[in-house]
Amino acid sequence: MEKKTVEVLWPEEKEGPVKESNGKLRVAAYCRVSDIYGDDKRSSLENQMDYYSKYILQHEDYKLVGIYYDSGVSGMTIQKRPGFKRLIRHCLERRIDVVITKSISRFSRNSKDLLETVELLKEHNITVIFEKEKIDSMKTRNKFFLTALSAVYQQEALEISENNKLSAENRNKMGRPIFRNQYGYRVVEIDGRRTFEIVDDEARVIKYIYKTFLEGNSTTKIALELTESGIRTPSGNEIWRDSSVKNILRNNNYLGDRLTNEYVSLLMERRYIRNEGQENRYYIKNTHPAIIDEEAFHKVQEILISKQVTNKPPMKSYPLSKRIICAYCGWPYYHSKKRDSHRWKCGLKGNHATLCESNSLAETTLNEMMKQALEERYDFQNPGALKRLKQDLERLNNNDRFELHRMSNLMSLLSAKEELAISEGIERDLLIEKVEEIESEILAFEDLASKIEEDRVYREKALEMIVKSKTLEDVIKSLDASILRAWIMEISVLTKNDFKVRWLDDSYEEIGDYISIKTS
Template sequence: MAANVTYIPPKAANPEALRVAAYCRVSSDSSDQLHSYATQIKAYTEQIGAHTDWELVDVYADEGLTGTRMDKREDFQRLLADCRKGKVDRVLCKSISRFARNTKDCLAALRELSALGVTVYFEKENIDTGTLTSELMVSVSGALAQQESISISQNLKIAWRRMMAAGDFVTTNPPFGYELVDGCGLRIKESEADIVRWIFASYLDGISTREIAKSLTERGILTTEGNAVWNPRSVQLILDNEKYKGDTFTLKRYTTNQFPFAVKRNHGEVDQYYIENSHPAIINTDTFERVQKLKERRTRKRQLDKQDSPLRGKMACGVCGTALMRRTTGKGLISWVCRKHDESAADCPVGRIPETEIYAAFMRMYNKIRANADIVLKPALTQLDDLERALQRENPAMLEINQAIAQVAEQSHNISKLQTAGLLDADACAAKLSSIQTKLTQLRRERRRLLEHDDIEDAISRLHQTADTIKFGPEQLDTFDESLFEELVERIIAESQTCIRFRLWGGVELTEEVRRAKR
């Protein structure tokens, strides 16, 4: 009997779906751009969903004021991370200017994606990086996008300066005690304004900036940047700021026209404007002027007092550990010497070090670290942050506090977005943000209490303060600055008469040669 055979044809191959992601970005928070932002997300979702052989991975979207720096774009970094994990095959982007406005970063990202087997399609330029000749096109288009960024920056500068000349521009970065209104105006933030008034009153009562900073730190009050530790410089900047009497001195710093942009102190290179009564005052003019006069008197007193020295209490011998003492010769030459050596040269080799040479060593040290701050300070900050995270992982209560802080911070972010979108009025937003800020302060205080090694958290805060002081300090120090010295130097260790070690606040130590004074 013949076998009954039924033919079964092979099934058509079902190729894997192409995993497609989209990246979009808007460069301002204006209402039309926010509409564009939402529209892009909707359009890409529909576009990818319309292809039966495409699988939507995600729509990555950033919004912000600038696209010139990739490290500030969180969703772009998330997109790159997912590509490295093999989750994405293809990326869609409206244009190269939305992908990157810096040719170097643009090509670096595209080369990495190409090595990962991920292609990118730019709709506006009709460029597909899957083709062999696309990189040249991207380079040209990227250069144009970079020029576009420079043009946008220049247009913004022109617009802002016109507003300054008309008295309509105050700032985009509100000082402690104020909050932004209408993008570039100021409104008093009462919870912080009371602290500002207390700072001015305390200074007039004879309390030093160091004592004021210590009191603010002990009270758990956070700086504008969110730091838990205040330093004298932070207090000094408040006392110096004319905005607290309702006036605005514009363009104390300016942004260069060359790319990449850099912020520099304005020494007359760019026009400035002084706007009187530009916003509500926290301090009356009489109080502000009395503080300025008192500061001048204290400065003159320090200069006239020959026995006063910012080095007092900071100098220590690196050989025997004894404090160094100040000595003045009959000719008026001032030097510092180990107490043991002063009593008996045989007890310690660290002899006299001219005070002027210590000042000169500080200036050399500052200029070096100002030019190489990222190399010197960043590794120390990274190590401290890693250590703090390791300690926190071992403390369940600390994890709960950190999660609570993250949730409250997210609430603050969401409220700000609702206000930007016009869904929450300014007064309601201010009330909610004030309540959230109070909660954050309480949580951070509880975290400091729980942290067994709170000296680490203190070191991190102090080192961040040191980094900020250097970042916003003078580009080149040619004369000794006593205030800057106080803000940066915790201790000076004399290793010998020709070598001293500066210990900065936060624990970083730098050694500098002492040059012998010329006779």
């Protein structure tokens, strides 16, 4: 009897991406970088640019069209990864032929999201290449390996999380909680164990806060006094908020005790919720030196509870949130509602009335200010105004090529650094200035790109409204904050008559006597 043989009959593989007329495939790179900011983020992106530029040079039929990234986010969910969502959108808009990423875990640690995304791109003839695993998503036989490995990486992430929890649980049971630097303390090692050591200058501030609060002063007044005294906040800022004072007043670590597991991590959703019995909590006494005595601490808690607002609604985001800037002090305005009145106030003025001379504005007033600016820019008396309004939105939506600008900036930086490495004397000093200038431009560009991407939802809403409208008059009637934000990225306010607008194309326009008042 002949020996049986089994042959796997793989389905016929799809053809790969179609090359451009110049014979090149448009390749995009995706990476998740660490939770970093400023110079560190720029350095990480610079390294990615250098790596992928060299990678592309090894493939004659590749053309790098952009680097997409997310910073400081988990791979367990897509929702909080704007760079990833932007990459997928550009793929579906036929701007990209091939996506390269270093590994499956960098692309996604959620098995379901990974497989659905890869399959979606495959349907549009777009390849995803996972370098570490040497997997090409267009090759049918790789689907099994991709499915298996994605499940492994997801399980690995869950196991790491569970192991960390178990380790922390065991430490808590032994009365050895994890210590991290915080205001009033720094972490030190004594006899092989980590614990807190009091930072005297900060401890004096903490004691002052408790003392003055027990004397009947409000947290707002205490914050103002600390600000006027020139004392820095726990995060190093010049301006104290009442919330910073409240956080110090509620911190039981100042008793010399540790309360652990106050919050529970939902790994798959990348968020935390208050621990209400889902996991064990541990109250470990006398783990480190106390700054506040028990009697004072408990009196403070009683006062805070008596003043606590029950059923306080969660913070809500509005179209103008973080986009109205006080021209006097530079703080963003915040929204407040009293009965049916919606108003916007300077954040600094709201915390410390004497530190800023700005006035609050009704939301209806802000809408009229933005309408005035829009009318001046687009000249509503001109028959072509409606067409221009629509064209500007479409132009930005169709040409928001941040990735090309990012590559250009990073290539300029790499080139300048190469010159700097071999320069001497005066030339070296000039090149140092050039490098610093390019680095500043990169950080400013990343901030602008982030704002433009965030505002896309408003541009799409405005375009939908314009399509439904028959005349310019219909459009003008529909101009509320959520529509006006499509054209106006930011507004810097002195008064309701004097302000500066930052437009969607990053140009600025001063209204009224903004310049003369600002410079007087």
